[in-house]
Every structure is written in C-alpha cells, then in structure tokens.
Amino acid sequence: MSNKSLYGEQIIYLSKHPKNFRPIENAHCMCEGANPLCGDRVTVYVNVGDDGTLEDVAFQGSGCAICMASASMMTTAVKGKKRAEAERLFDEFHRLVKGELDPARDEHRLGKLTMFENVSHYPVRVKCASLPWHALHNALENKGAASTE
Amino acid sequence: MTAQAALATPSSTLDAVALRADFPTLRRMINGHPLVYLDSAATSQKPQVVIDRMSQFYAEEYSTVRRSIHLLSAKATQAYEGARRTVAQLLNAPETRQIVFTKGATEGINLVAHGYGRKFVGEGDEIIISATEHHANIVPWQMLCEEKGAHLRVIPVNDRGELILEAYEKLLTDRTKLVAVGHVSNALGTIHPVEEIIQMAHAQGAPVLVDGAQAAPHMPVDVQALNCDFYVFSGHKACGPTGIGVLYGKAEWLERMNPFLGGGDMIETVTFEKTTYAPIPHKFEAGTPAIAEVIGLGTAIEYLRNIGLEAIAAYEHELLDQATARLASIPGVTIIGTARRKAAIISFTIDGIHPHDIGTLLDQEGVAIRAGHHCAQPVMARYGLPATARASFAFYNLPSEIEALGAAIEKTIAVFAL
Incomplete structure (x- = not known):
C-alpha cells in the first residue's frame, strides 16, 4: 500500500469495531444522515448539558469503512466538548478531508482525526468521511436529516 | 487455468x-x-475510428443538417441520414424512418412515456415494468401514472434474478396499456426472455418497450424477430459518443404518437393558428440535432458490426x-x-x-x-x-x-x- 493509502490499520480496525455504536434512548438531538448515491446511512444521537457540553454522543448505521471509522472517531473526539468546539472541529475536519488544511503546517486541534488526511487524495470519498459530521451538525441544529448529496 | x-x-x-x-x-x-x-x-x-470520425467531421465537413442548401449541409445531411441507415441495419428495422435519434436510452423512454403515454394511457390503466429495471425505466412511468391516475405493476424476480413469468401472466389484463422491460438487467446481468414477454403482452393487446441499453452493444438484436413495439439504447455504451441514443418504434405507433419536443425541424408548416408536424422520424427530432454524435455513433456501429x-x-x-x-x-x-x-x-x-x-x-x-x-x-x-x-x-x-x-x-x- 502506498503512503497515500486511504485505509490505515486504525481506520479498518475502527470500521469493524466502532466506538459509541449504540442508540441513546430519548436523546436530546438526533439526525439521520444519508448518502443516497452509495447507501451510507448514519444516525447520530447527542445529549447536550445545560452548559452546552456534548455529554454523550453515539451513532448507529451502516456504510463503508471510511464512514464507519469517521463516525466512531467523531463521537470520541467531540464527547465532553462544548458545542462551539465541536463545530470548530467539524470545520477543521472538513477542510482536512478536502485538502484545504495541511495538518503538518496549519494550526489545528484535530488530534487523531488527522488519520483521515489521505481522504483528500480520493475526492469521491470525501462525502463518506464527512457524512457523520453533517449528521452531528444537523442534530445540533435540530434538523431531522442530513445528506452529503 | x-x-x-x-x-x-x-x-x-x-x-x-x-x-x-x-x-x-x-x-x-x-x-x-x-x-x-x-x-x-x-x-x-x-475506438480511435470514432474519435477520428468526429474530429474529421468538425475539422473538414462541419455544417448543419436538413436546413441549408449549400454543399457542406448536403454532405452533412447525407452522413447524418447514413448513420440512421446503419442503426436500422443493426436492429434489423424494416424501415429507416423507424429510427429516431435521442439523447440516450433515458430520453427514448421518456419520449415514449410522453408521446405514447400521454395520448393512450388514462385513469385506471396499468403499465407493467419489471423488478430489475434501471431507474430510467421506472421513473418516467411513475411520472406518467401520477399524471394520469394510472397504476404501475411490477413483474417479480426470483432469487436467481429471473423474472417470474407466471406472475407476469396474472398482471396482464385489458387495463394493461404498455409493458416496459429491460432486455438485460444492468445490475444483475440477467438476459430477460423478452420474446415471450412480448408475445404474452401482444396476446392482451398491449405494446412493449424494450430497454436495450445493456443488450444492443453486446448481442445481435432483431426488432422484427422480437416483434417489439419500441426498442431503445444509448450510443455511449456502444463505443459511440455520449449524448446520443436511439429509439426504434413501429411506424404505426410513431405516426400516431404525440410529438415530444416542439421546435424547428419537427414541423411541416407553422402558422400562429396551427402547426402540422413533419413525418417520422423528424417529428421527434426538434432543433439542431447532435450531428457529430450521430455520425460518430454510425461509425461506432459499423465498427461493432465489422467485428x-x-x-x-x-x-x-x-x-x-x-x-x-x-x-x-x-x-x-x-x-x-x-x-x-x-x-x-x-x-x-x-x-x-x-x-x-x-x-x-x-x-x-x-x-x-x-x-x-x-x-x-x-x-x-x-x-x-x-x-x-x-x-x-x-x-x-x-x-x-x-x-x-x-x-x-x-x-x-x-x-x-x-
């Protein structure tokens, strides 16, 4: 595999063993994200505390390895963060996978999310990585559905 | 090995x-x-011959068709109508005028849904498609059914991907106004028994459209032997250019159908009171057509027929x-x-x-x-x-x-x- 490979071991592992893969009963916010062209489907559940902290974030659904691993990493990354911080991470992540943010040169707080850096070499897969984030964003905005089409 | x-x-x-x-x-x-x-x-x-033929047309022969009387236009019209003959030969159509150029198989189906469907399908009528259809052979019929208050019926498929003809037989009634099926399923590869499907529909008096997008480039197709009423395919799946396709129709249907798009070239005479339409196939070819694409398609089909x-x-x-x-x-x-x-x-x-x-x-x-x-x-x-x-x-x-x-x-x- 080349060093521009999309599929790092961590991504494949998480796609098979995603974290926070469960529903949240009576979640404060939830949103189903769908990618009609490829059939990826992710429902994101969020509980938000009085101070705006994302106290619990979980997801369910089915999709490709990139989508599943991204959803898993997203829930881990935003849990315990304030809503504004989560939205900032979404912005940085979106720019990362579109190739507009170079994690080696640009300032960012992505941490382990940089494992999705190589998605930028696969333009057709950007929507796979970003689908869970769109769902999270829309859940927080109280919109019922998200789509990357 | x-x-x-x-x-x-x-x-x-x-x-x-x-x-x-x-x-x-x-x-x-x-x-x-x-x-x-x-x-x-x-x-x-x-293939290079298609690319070269289109380049040559643009570089050395380019002109419009069926409008102007100068030499280049006469030559372009000859090449354009020559491609129509080539397509007719590919499908063994009885007459060249039964070949209508469209943007692709999708447009061919939409043309029939519009030209045949709007004229001959009414409230309570039924259109039969199959469970393996491409969206191009589902959505135009759904749109028609919605508009007319007609109903879509679907031939089921078994686990192997074969249509269940016993179930199809039960779907055929005097309300059936059209059967539209794929020749070959693009998702499963099944070659459907279109000969039987057509015979059974005709026994009920219903015409049949065959979507040949996955068949025409890959196997001999004889519209007379099939006795289908309509057959469509796309040029770009047949080594030809994008943006061009073919509708074959029985003349008796094409002549009775409504035109699809209105405009230049599809008319006989126009006054502000009334327009009379050109004879087929030109009735269905409004506007300046995709001339280079038609000529390229003709070359592609000659190439396939040579093999x-x-x-x-x-x-x-x-x-x-x-x-x-x-x-x-x-x-x-x-x-x-x-x-x-x-x-x-x-x-x-x-x-x-x-x-x-x-x-x-x-x-x-x-x-x-x-x-x-x-x-x-x-x-x-x-x-x-x-x-x-x-x-x-x-x-x-x-x-x-x-x-x-x-x-x-x-x-x-x-x-x-x-």
Whole structure:
C-alpha cells in the first residue's frame, strides 16, 4: 500500500469495531444522515448539558469503512466538548478531508482525526468521511436529516 | 487455468488483443498499474475510428443538417441520414424512418412515456415494468401514472434474478396499456426472455418497450424477430459518443404518437393558428440535432458490426464463465444474480467489506469497476443490499484482466483481514 493509502490499520480496525455504536434512548438531538448515491446511512444521537457540553454522543448505521471509522472517531473526539468546539472541529475536519488544511503546517486541534488526511487524495470519498459530521451538525441544529448529496 | 487456456486458444472468432489496440484509453496506467477497465456497463471505451470520425467531421465537413442548401449541409445531411441507415441495419428495422435519434436510452423512454403515454394511457390503466429495471425505466412511468391516475405493476424476480413469468401472466389484463422491460438487467446481468414477454403482452393487446441499453452493444438484436413495439439504447455504451441514443418504434405507433419536443425541424408548416408536424422520424427530432454524435455513433456501429455481434456475444460469454468461476473460487465473495441466461455483468459482494471500499481498493490496483446501487435501487432492495460491486465486460477485455480482478479482490480481502 502506498503512503497515500486511504485505509490505515486504525481506520479498518475502527470500521469493524466502532466506538459509541449504540442508540441513546430519548436523546436530546438526533439526525439521520444519508448518502443516497452509495447507501451510507448514519444516525447520530447527542445529549447536550445545560452548559452546552456534548455529554454523550453515539451513532448507529451502516456504510463503508471510511464512514464507519469517521463516525466512531467523531463521537470520541467531540464527547465532553462544548458545542462551539465541536463545530470548530467539524470545520477543521472538513477542510482536512478536502485538502484545504495541511495538518503538518496549519494550526489545528484535530488530534487523531488527522488519520483521515489521505481522504483528500480520493475526492469521491470525501462525502463518506464527512457524512457523520453533517449528521452531528444537523442534530445540533435540530434538523431531522442530513445528506452529503 | 483451464478456462484461461481455453480462452487463449482462438475458440472465438474475435482477436481481443488486436482489437484493444483500437482503444487509446486502454493503454493508460492507473495508480501505477495497467488499466483493467471492467465498467463497460456504465459506459464503453471509444475506438480511435470514432474519435477520428468526429474530429474529421468538425475539422473538414462541419455544417448543419436538413436546413441549408449549400454543399457542406448536403454532405452533412447525407452522413447524418447514413448513420440512421446503419442503426436500422443493426436492429434489423424494416424501415429507416423507424429510427429516431435521442439523447440516450433515458430520453427514448421518456419520449415514449410522453408521446405514447400521454395520448393512450388514462385513469385506471396499468403499465407493467419489471423488478430489475434501471431507474430510467421506472421513473418516467411513475411520472406518467401520477399524471394520469394510472397504476404501475411490477413483474417479480426470483432469487436467481429471473423474472417470474407466471406472475407476469396474472398482471396482464385489458387495463394493461404498455409493458416496459429491460432486455438485460444492468445490475444483475440477467438476459430477460423478452420474446415471450412480448408475445404474452401482444396476446392482451398491449405494446412493449424494450430497454436495450445493456443488450444492443453486446448481442445481435432483431426488432422484427422480437416483434417489439419500441426498442431503445444509448450510443455511449456502444463505443459511440455520449449524448446520443436511439429509439426504434413501429411506424404505426410513431405516426400516431404525440410529438415530444416542439421546435424547428419537427414541423411541416407553422402558422400562429396551427402547426402540422413533419413525418417520422423528424417529428421527434426538434432543433439542431447532435450531428457529430450521430455520425460518430454510425461509425461506432459499423465498427461493432465489422467485428460481428455474434462473435462479440460468444466471446463475452466466455469471459463471463471464466470470471464467474474465478470470483466463485474466492471465499467470502458472493455473486448476486445467477440467472441461467446472463450477459457479461457480474454483481458481487465481499463479506464484511462495503462495495465502495472494494471500488477504491480495486482502483488502487488499476481495476475499474462500479460500486453502488447501479441506478436500480428497487433491485438492491429486493436482495436486501444497499449496494454491490459490479464488474462488467466488453469484447476488448482479456482473460488476463479477469485474473487481475481476482488478484485485486484477494488483496482487498487481505487488507481488511485485521
């Protein structure tokens, strides 16, 4: 595999063993994200505390390895963060996978999310990585559905 | 290896190695590997003669058709109508005027939904399609049914991907105003028994449209032997350019149908009070047509006919058998669509690996396949799948490319075997 490979071991592992893969009963916010062209489907559940902290974030659904691993990493990354911080991470992540943010040169707080850096070499897969984030964003905005089409 | 050895000896009358030299794209390297193009069901590659013919037309012969009286226009009209004759020969249409140029198979179906459907389909009437249709042969009929208060009926499919004709027979009633079925399923590869389907429909007095997008480029098609009322296909899947397709129709229907688009060239006389329409096929060809594309399509069809549609079908069937055996030998691979009569299209899944991941990992090995729902979501739903990977073959594919596909699938499975 080349060093521009999309599929790092961590991504494949998480796609098979995603974290926070469960529903949240009576979640404060939830949103189903769908990618009609490829059939990826992710429902994101969020509980938000009085101070705006994302106290619990979980997801369910089915999709490709990139989508599943991204959803898993997203829930881990935003849990315990304030809503504004989560939205900032979404912005940085979106720019990362579109190739507009170079994690080696640009300032960012992505941490382990940089494992999705190589998605930028696969333009057709950007929507796979970003689908869970769109769902999270829309859940927080109280919109019922998200789509990357 | 035996299958490969058998193919290596010229049991077919077709020399795929030599024919590949006609296709410049097939010489490309993809991600450091020679391109293995297994996506011809989506669109076929183009031979140099088609590219050259269109360039030559633009560079040396370009003019409009059927309007102007100067020499270039007369020559362009000759070339344009010559391509219509070539298409008529391909389909064995009784008359050249039964060939209408469209943007593609999709537009051909929409033309019939509009021109036939709006005139002859009313409230409570029924249109029958099959469970394996491409969206292009579902949505226009749904739109028509919605507009007219008509109903869509669907011929079910068995687990192998074959239409259940006993169920079809029960769907046929005096309310049936049209049957629209694919000749070959783009998602499963099934060759449907269109001869029988047409006979049964005609026994009920219903005309039949056959969507030949996956058939016309890959096997001999004889619209008179089929006795179909309409047959559509796309140029770009038949080694021709994009943006051009064909509708064959029985003259008795085409003449009675409403025009599709209004405009120049489709008229006889126009006053502000009334317009009379041109005779077929021009009634259905409003506006300046895709002249270069029609001429390019004509060249593409001549190219296919020189190879021979019988030879193409026989060779592609050998590829299908070999690829089916190769894929079936890989643990974890499931072939979706196992009809007894199949064209060279193989939909498959791999346990635990999403089709899009298969598509990306195969692409890294230079192997181009389609991954997704193949614009046939109801078929995917029938088999309980969001998507499949699909390898589709043409006469320019080689047995060695099937081995490359097999090896790339095995590598994909290894990458995911954490």
